[in-house]
Amino acid sequence: MSSISLQRQQHPIPGQPLWQRVPTRDESGRALPDFMMLIPKIGSWPEIRREQAINELRSVFARFEQRVVFADLNLKLNLLWITLRPTPDGCLSLVEAITAVVPEAKLVASQYEAMLGWSEGGSRRSRVRCGWFGQHVLGRPGKP
Template identity: 50%
Template sequence: MDDHCAPGHALRHTIAFHTTEPLWQRAPTRDEQGRPLPDFMMLIPRLGTRPARQVRTTLQAIAEVLHQYRDAVVFADMNLRINVLWVTVRPVPGICLELPAALKVRVPEAMLVAHRAG
């Protein structure tokens, strides 16, 4: 989902195998009114080296959780090369702990590495 989508719109699923823009250029940092957007990063150890079916199952679980939080999620990027999930969210109180906790329930090996409050 890009930084210009209004709350309540469906998440837009995209797959980019050879993204040329670095994450810092793609991830939105401000909402439609110019307010800072918080984000967090989760590490999923060795995900990219697992069998394809297991990777797909894990990615599906992540997508389902992100869909449940679609009103808060602005942007999500899963980098299988470095096994990192980056999520940018709307400034909802507690979301940078609640959403990673929900992801951890579905993907127990996922670890919250850092979050930026904005």
């Protein structure tokens, strides 16, 4: 099995693509935010270690069951996808709880990155776009 549902109430249909399973709106029609975390090589971890990590993730999602709407771990892609109800702190507390139990988990993309600000370095394209303003006002590296 390459994809594992990490919540009790979910019953995935084998072979159904993620984009068809992920909820995008809540009961009242509001958009639901989501984010991804990469867990490098979890698919090739020893069975005992992998099951331990999966159980730890399930316990985290049980603690956040009022917020987490959908959680899926794709072992083939080493990717954890989470959809949650919007809250003022975004996904910060959930990301911290996940990395506390599975330190290998790395945030891939979300509003969380925007909340933390632009990381040092960044891509060449973003450095060039920032130019003088980014270098002198924001204290970010300028053109290479």
